[in-house]
Amino acid sequence: MKKLLLVFGTRPEAIKLCPLVYELRRRGAEAVVCVTGQHRRMLDQALAAFRLTPEHDLDVSRPGQTLTDLTTAVLERLPPVLAAERPDIVLVHGDTTTAFAAALACYYARVPVGHVEAGLRTGDIFAPYPEEFNRRAVDAVSRYLFAPTAENRANLLREGADPNRVFVTGNTVVDALALTVRPDFTHPALDEAAGRRFLLVTAHRRESLGEPMRRMFAAIRALAAEREDVYILCPVHENPAVRAAAYEALGGRERVRLTEPLDVEAFHNLLARSYFVLTDSGGIQEEASALGRPVLVMRDVTERPEGVAAGGLRLVGTDPETILSASRQLLDDPGTYDAMARAANPYGDGTACRRIADILLGGA
Ligand code: UD1
Ligand code: UDP
Secondary structure, eight states, rough: OOEEEEEOSSSSHHHHHHHHHHHHHTTTTTTEEEETTTTTTHHHHHHHHOOOOSSSSSOOOOTTTTHHHHHHHHHHHHHHHHHHOOOSEEEEEEESHHHHHHHHHHHTTTTEEEEOOOOOSSBBBTTTTTTHHHHHHHHHSSEEEEEESSSHHHHHHHOOOOOGGGOOOOOOOHHHHHHHHOOTOOOOHHHHHSSSEEEEEOOOOOGGHHHHHHHHHEEEHHHHOOOTTEEEEEEEEOOOOHHHHHHHHHOTTTTTESSSSOOOOHHHHHHOOOOEEEEEOSSHHHHHHHHOOOOEESSSSSSSSHHHHTTSSSETTTOHHHHHHHHHHHOOOOHHHHHHHHHHSSSOOSOHHHHHHHHHHHHO
């Protein structure tokens, strides 16, 4: 049986890879987990939610660290783990600096890499920054390319990837939702929101920091001020720059509740019960599509255009007036709302982990 080493370091990677760890182990494979600790607190929160204890922890996180610090720390600390574990394949996920540096370390050590969530592209190397570079670099060195959608596969083939190495699997985040969303969920925020429309807001992208993020939060502030019929919950990312911007713009505002990052079970269940979502997140675009919740994507471009084409996602950029008018339309126009809420989910059917395990381990 093959030995797999899964390397990840941020909240979204943990949420999307924990279900795969469980599926691989269920099949009898040796699936060893090495975390980098890039998102120290939010990673540990996600690991606790999935009750997963990593075998290795590179503990790279330092206050104020740069992308260079992070990259070099992973490049230095992963090779001893590779030497000790001698995995047949290393699995990485998505577009983080953890994924990029781990894939590069494997390439140097000539260990085959499997890239989960391969082939997402915006076509602009600075949007998102540095994720568009990271995902292209990981794809370039990967032996197995697990593309969530046919469109992701087409992106890879257009760049010259070997078709025999590209597999369309769906996104493992849909598998994660099956583990977290449940009908009997309760939360104080839902009680507080009673009688009003419950909106979820998140923002964290590096390229949004500064003026674009100020504009997004100004739009949320204006929406809360003008609409007595909404309740806005905004779990704030651990990035100190995001926290400062969120608390400055939204702290103490009526009908807005800022919270610490929510554990994934709470977040998924609140998402499932939200009226709509405003976000610059990648994963939330997929989760909301799977749960039939409309999303206003506060970005100019998305690497997840399938959801825009299906009708569940709408790109609104960071101009406050555009964000506000799109929000008003969702609140006031049932036709627009229903069309978005009923859009098809293009991100998978909850069998991505099984498909990936089939490919890696050879059949059910
Ligand atoms: C990273 C990923 C991005 C992903 C996002 C998910 C990179 C380059 N980007 O961006 O693709 O969308 O995660 O949230 O890998 N911090 C803490 N505690 C935490 C988490 C973060 O203090 O639990 C601080 C970090 O120390 C750093 C800042 O937040 O100062 C930003 O974190 P970082 O991991 O560098 O990038 P993200 O913007 O979170
Ligand atoms: N999430 C969470 N708690 C929160 C906010 C988000 O567990 O308070 C989850 C969310 O369900 C999704 C992931 O974190 O699975 C998205 O992370 P983020 O937006 O930070 O990163 P991205 O998906 O943009 O890479």
